[in-house]
Amino acid sequence: MAYDYAPFPYTAPPGLAAPEPRHPVAIVGAGPIGLAMAIDLAQHGIASVVLDDNNVVSVGSRAICWAKRTLEIFDRLGVADRMMQKGVTWKIGRQFHGRDEVFAFDLLPEDGHRFPAFINLQQYYVEEYLVDRARAFPDLIDLRFLNKVTAHEDHNDHARLTVETPDGPYTLEADYLIACDGAGSPTRTRMGLDFTGQTFQEQFLIADIEMADSPFGDHATPERWFWFDPPFHPGKSALLHMQPDNIYRIDLQLDVDADGRAEATEEKVLPRIRAIVGDKPFRLDWMSVYKFRCIKLDRFVHGRVIFVGDSAHVVSPFGARGGNGGIQDIDNLGWKLAAVLQGQAPAALIESYHEERSFGSAENILNSARATNFMTPKTPVEALFRAEVLRLAHDHPFARRLLNSGRLSQPCSLAGMALQTPPEDPAPMTPGRAVADAPLTGPEGDTWLVRVLPAGFVLLGVGAVALPAIDGLARVGIAQTGDHPCFDDPGGFARARYGDGWAYLIRPDGHVCAAFRAPTEAAVRRALSRTRGNDLPEATA
Amino acid sequence: MTTASHDNLSPHQDDFYDALMAAHTGLSETQSHALNARLVLLMANEIGDLAKLTALMRMARDYDDV
Numbered sequence: 360m361a362y363d364y365a366p367f368p369y370t371a372p373p374g375l376a377a378p379e380p381r382h383p384v385a386i387v388g389a390g391p392i393g394l395a396m397a398i399d400l401a402q403h404g405i406a407s408v409v410l411d412d413n414n415v416v417s418v419g420s421r422a423i424c425w426a427k428r429t430l431e432i433f434d435r436l437g438v439a440d441r442m443m444q445k446g447v448t449w450k451i452g453r454q455f456h457g458r459d460e461v462f463a464f465d466l467l468p469e470d471g472h473r474f475p476a477f478i479n480l481q482q483y484y485v486e487e488y489l490v491d492r493a494r495a496f497p498d499l500i501d502l503r504f505l506n507k508v509t510a511h512e513d514h515n516d517h518a519r520l521t522v523e524t525p526d527g528p529y530t531l532e533a534d535y536l537i538a539c540d541g542a543g544s545p546t547r548t549r550m551g552l553d554f555t556g557q558t559f560q561e562q563f564l565i566a567d568i569e570m571a572d573s574p575f576g577d578h579a580t581p582e583r584w585f586w587f588d589p590p591f592h593p594g595k596s597a598l599l600h601m602q603p604d605n606i607y608r609i610d611l612q613l614d615v616d617a618d619g620r621a622e623a624t625e626e627k628v629l630p631r632i633r634a635i636v637g638d639k640p641f642r643l644d645w646m647s648v649y650k651f652r653c654i655k656l657d658r659f660v661h662g663r664v665i666f667v668g669d670s671a672h673v674v675s676p677f678g679a680r681g682g683n684g685g686i687q688d689i690d691n692l693g694w695k696l697a698a699v700l701q702g703q704a705p706a707a708l709i710e711s712y713h714e715e716r717s718f719g720s721a722e723n724i725l726n727s728a729r730a731t732n733f734m735t736p737k738t739p740v741e742a743l744f745r746a747e748v749l750r751l752a753h754d755h756p757f758a759r760r761l762l763n764s765g766r767l768s769q770p771c772s773l774a775g776m777a778l779q780t781p782p783e784d785p786a787p788m789t790p791g792r793a794v795a796d797a798p799l800t801g802p803e804g805d806t807w808l809v810r811v812l813p814a815g816f817v818l819l820g821v822g823a824v825a826l827p828a829i830d831g832l833a834r835v836g837i838a839q840t841g842d843h844p845c846f847d848d849p850g851g852f853a854r855a856r857y858g859d860g861w862a863y864l865i866r867p868d869g870h871v872c873a874a875f876r877a878p879t880e881a882a883v884r885r886a887l888s889r890t891r892g893n894d895l896p897e898a899t900a
Numbered sequence: 901m902t903t904a905s906h907d908n909l910s911p912h913q914d915d916f917y918d919a920l921m922a923a924h925t926g927l928s929e930t931q932s933h934a935l936n937a938r939l940v941l942l943m944a945n946e947i948g949d950l951a952k953l954t955a956l957m958r959m960a961r962d963y964d965d966v
């Protein structure tokens with residue numbers, strides 16, 4: 360059944376009648392990233408107004424692959440259970456050359472994790488769930504649909520926005536403007552910021568079809584299938600994914616000089632799909648023809664304007680790094696902005712969002728650009744190497760690993776960056792990494808490490824290590840006892856992943872920022888102060 | 901078919917492939933062909949072992965009947 364795009368209601372904003380009090384945060388754009396940003400800030404106690412020019416969720420499924428790390432973040436935001444219930448879980452990717460399978464990869468070969476490697480779920484569902492969740496914070500999240508931001512000015516200690524509504528324009532002020540207005544970001548354009556990078560000439564047809572029979576044939580477990588030079592689409596590549604509601608995503612590479620508009624017609628698309636699914640009946644749910652770009656802004660923070668999600672960086676979709684990268688952005692920025700607005704950290708902490716996420720986005724761009732390059736050889740010699748890699752891949756393991764149909768989104772490590780304290784001994788969990796999950800048992804039965812970490816900073820102790828009590832810092836113990844909440848590690852997963860006898864300081868976004876063998880109160884306080892940005896260059900304490 | 905037994909490239913296989921493509925950027929087909937020849941000779945010198953080299957040549961040549 361086709362998704363029901365019920366429009367969100369518009370109500371005339373107060374600013375039309377009288378000036379509104381200054382908002383702490385104005386978020387431009389209610390896509391997945393803007394909505395998640397508002398929820399994260401609300402959970403930190405920060406109010407925001409979210410302005411969107413539209414009044415429906417994403418038209419078309421767009422982002423469908425949500426990675427494990429994203430699900431852990433969505434769990435913190437309170438939407439992961441619904442996503443898991445609806446989504447299609449998968450972890451195996453198969454790559455074919457012609458008719459033959461040449462290489463399969465397993466994205467989560469080990470046990471002991473609450474969330475799977477990936478689920479597939481249409482972006483419209485994700486946005487619907489996020490809107491529902493945002494409505495659970497009526498005092499902190501002010502969602503305004505059909506509110507189009509047409510101008511903004513940075514006044515050094517605040518930003519002033521002009522907003523168009525069906526009832527006319529109004530203005531509002533905010534301490535910070537967060538631009539979550541997507542790949543075509545009008546905020547970015549208005550500021551004249553350079554956004555140039557690699558544009559791929561190849562076009563890709565993306566189609567969602569609904570069918571009762573599976574195009575995967577008898578294959579029961581959902582997987583990601585990718586073809587180089589498939590019999591049904593010779594000389595090009597093809598990708599197949601399963602989504603909920605019996606909907607399948609088909610992604611076909613087109614010729615460089617294909618006429619995009621003509622390709623996005625039923626007349627052209629239906630025969631291409633029939634070549635894959637044969638004479639099984641199907642319904643075409645959505646289609647679009649894309650050219651992909653890999654670009655990021657040089658700087659994500661410009662005074663009182665902060666770029667988050669696709670407005671800051673775009674990637675080709677091979678690797679599912681667009682939406683997943685954006686969710687890591689909000690995870691990184693939320694606690695920092697909250698700490699600055701609440702007077703607990705210097706404004707310089709916001710710069711560290713740029714340091715950490717610009718790095719993460721460069722990593723995403725590198726990986727998705729390489730995959731797209733591999734898929735679309737540009738010169739005869741590139742085509743020659745690609746062809747021979749594919750032939751060798753049938754026989755040689757090393758060549759199989761050279762096949763690149765997308766290196767799928769992984770949590771970014773922030774090791775070595777300014778907020779992290781380098782450990783004295785090499786720690787099993789290097790500071791900078793996102794927490795690794797583990798199955799635990801507690802007073803209320805079986806649970807997961809990612810679920811028992813309270814909001815805010817946490818000092819985590821695993822095995823034989825004593826945790827100093829520090830005012831305002833939560834403590835959690837695993838495989839130890841103490842006057843703080845403690846959990847058992849029945850399968851030994853936590854000790855294997857964190858080491859026995861290690862303590863870790865964990866940031867509110869779930870990244871480890873310090874590791875200790877024998878944490879003293881002074882050492883933990885020093886690490887905490889560093890991670891709150893007090894050692895950053897412009898920080899005035 | 902004999903198989904190259906080790907995968908010595910991963911986990912840096914993508915860096916390698918990228919560097920290889922970059923080495924060819926801007927060259928004509930003839931120039932690329934010459935670059936490949938020089939590369940084979942340089943890599944052969946690195947490997948050095950004649951038995952290994954002839955085995956590799958056979959392995960590569962085996963594909964030519966396709």
Ligand SMILES: Cc1cc2nc3c(=O)[nH]c(=O)nc-3n(C[C@H](O)[C@H](O)[C@H](O)COP(=O)(O)OP(=O)(O)OC[C@H]3O[C@@H](n4cnc5c(N)ncnc54)[C@H](O)[C@@H]3O)c2cc1C
Pocket residue numbers: 387388389390391392393410411412413417421422423424425482506507508509539540541542544545565649667668669670676679680681682683684685
């Ligand atoms: C075909 C395709 C497949 C993809 N697959 C994946 C995948 O599998 N996994 C993945 O992680 N990512 C994927 N992506 C990427 C993903 O869709 C994007 O990264 C994601 O949508 C970015 O979210 P965003 O909120 O930053 O921007 P958007 O979703 O573009 O939202 C921007 C919002 O801002 C609003 N807006 C714009 N201008 C204004 C204005 N002036 N005033 C007010 N509001 C405004 C828009 O209406 C929109 O609601 C895919 C993308 C495509 C196109």
